[in-house]
Amino acid sequence: MGAQKIPRSCGIHDGTFHADEVTACALLIIFNLIDQDKIKRTRSPEILSTCEYVCDVGGVYDPDHKLFDHHQVEYQGPLSSAGMILLYLKNKNILSQEEYNQFNNNLVIGVDDHDNGVDPQLPGISTYSHIMANFTPIHHDASEKENEEAFFKALEFAKGHLQRMWDRYNYNRSCREIVAQAMQEKKVVLMFDKAIPWMDAFFALGGTSHPAKFVIMPSGKHWKLRGIPPTIEDKMDVRMALPKEWAGLLDEELKRKSGIAGAIFCHKGRFISVWETREDALKALEYTLKGC
Template sequence: MLIGTHHGTFHADDVFAVAMLKQIYPNADIVRSRDPEILRRCDIVVDVGHGKYDHHTNEKVYRENGLPYASAGLIWRDFGAQVLATQEAGDASDILIKAIDERLIQGIDAIDNGVEIEKDAKLKTVSELIGGFNPTWHSHADEHAAFAAAVAFATQILTNQIKSEIARLAAVELVASAYEHRLYKEFLILETFCPWSESLFNMDLAKEVLYVIFPDKSGQYRIQVVPKQLGSFEARKPLPEQWAGKEGDELGSLIGIPDAVFCHPARFIAGAKSKDSILIMAQLALQN
């Protein structure tokens, strides 16, 4: 198997495209050239050659949302399910494939196509970090070695994103069940910690839930505020001001809970050693 792409300065879209294909074909050789004769010998060519996976043409392919594909998106579109299969992702559902596209690939594609997007500035950082692997103008470093390093970096980013999306989607039912069976409309009580914010915002349209309660990995319990908006630091109802920054006995004496552990100075999260105590803290915060 030969995977072809262009030589010279590389960008996140061609690096990620190669990283995806290397997940499926780990023994494939990478050929970096713009020579048509050399590229013709390759089994798959990305980001060069005016073929199926080169977006540098006047006949661009667009997503339903109007965002044009770059080579990363075109490869993900056609090979995403196979990439997920290598990650033990189980059934590579259309939901998961779409989620990876929306949260990682679209940002990369947009930047390579010169499309400004406001959504998630972190995606631009990914492209900038990949670009940083290119040898500097006054360097004599091997560009092919630099490309290989960038592919390895992109592979880890892709793997982490897939794991994160699998975990998020797996948590939706847990959050939905906890939301449906609330004893108090203001509290979402999780029996195990899981990603909850996006699922809760999709369910809690009336914005009733103020605090999320869950156990941490040490066996203690946490109460966390629900933000006013997804990704915001402003809470629907912050924890009490007098708790801010207090820990252990000082916090316990203040609120009458001996096993209180801490309250963050920003008042967005607090902890106690037992579930009963964290529920009392939740009630106190609600009444405050």
């Protein structure tokens, strides 16, 4: 008989740590599959055999038995333990395909690539994996106690980052129906009565072929008129720019140029402008459309 498993436990290797197993543990905690106080940092086969999950150690990739190592010759795939755990969550229907893509495309692919040595090392770019590495003790001869303490500090950071990603994704999803309703009118502008994250939902709902060119919504105490990008991949461009003569103007100068009393600001890139009231933003839209 095999060793009796400790429910909700997870075994990972001791010594220095990396972003992949920290992230794997954070995902398992956030989705309520393990307890943080049951994480065992060891390479002892006897101790690992008692863990319900084993990540980044053990030499076996076998999701059916909750074993997630990628270092052995037999595994030639692109995943690290982070990607293996994320895929496990999808295959167990804990995450939908869309939810899996959200985590994978915004974080985990980069963690996998960094751990497997295939990510581009670009000067001046500090990735999530670099930040995780900076939690490790500075001295290479650090004691196991120092490594243990550092690991759990890194884990707290990873949990917070992943939880905020998850919460933001779910909030964005909750706004999708509002965006869908605005899109139904097929107008040149999407009107929102409150500030919401609209762009991802807009393109997920077929925004690439939608006729809207602008968004009007509150911006703090004011209102903004913002151009819509042609596609989700080209966020820095807009389908129609704001008037050239408004570029970079503030307050009185923008009031004079636009003839709109509630003018506040127009970005020099001509993709966004801010106005005192909703009516001012609508006037700015009318001015812009007349000049096209």
